Amino acid sequence: MRFVVKEKTKGEKKFNQSEYVDGYRRENIKQIGLGINRVTEADLLEWLDRQENKQGYIKQLIREDMERKKKDE
Secondary structure, eight states: OOOOEEETTTEEEEHHHHHHHHHHHHHOOOOOOOOOOOTTHHHHHHHHHHSOOHHHHHHHHHHHHHHHHHHHO
16 A cells, blocks of 8 residues: 655655545445335335445345355355
8 A cells, every 4th residue: 555645845745644545445445336226126225224334234144145155065
């Protein structure tokens, strides 16, 4: 990971937190979108909306499915 610095004054450098975080996200995070139809999949949307941590809930479901598939092999 490269640290982003900007020239503050001659010879002096300043750490830029925002640019550092943006760089970290670009290099380490993959964002995935999920479309849910409000009419035909309203039940899914209502269920997901009740989850306090939607991202954690979806990741947990994926990990549980991965474990089930490993056991089936």
